[in-house]
Amino acid sequence: MYTINEVRKMFDISASTLRFYENEGILPEIRRDTNGRRVYDDSQIEWLNLLVALKDTGMPLEKIKEYLHMAYEGDNTLEQRRQILQEHKQSVEEKLALTLNHLEKINNKIILYDVLVLKKDPQKFTI
DSSP, rough: OOOOOHHHHHTTOHHHHHHHHHHHHOOOOOOOOTEEETEEEEEHHHHHHHHHHHHHTTOOOHHHHHHHHHHHHOOGHHHHHHHHHHHHHHHHHHHHHHHHHHHHHHHHHHHHHHHHOEEEEEGOOOO
């Protein structure tokens, strides 16, 4: 079992964010200890790992909530959940490709400045 403070540190998110997820039904079934404090088990930590990955890669909270509700429905939603993740993966890959393209442009501009400002030999650069 993990305290809210331990979970907060594990995922580098605030306690208020964890409470928000719970209130929104995105982080369900949080139990309380004898003093009324939230305690998280391994299955909730596993869900949080996926939740943070989905959120950090741009999946809207409503879509995450939809995915979670499907998970509660059981195996009859496996294909729909797979489809949600497949579509999100495609979106992440497209954004990543665009970001890598932008990074290449930035790197090329830095090389230009290295040549102009630092007087480095452009023949010695590897891209």
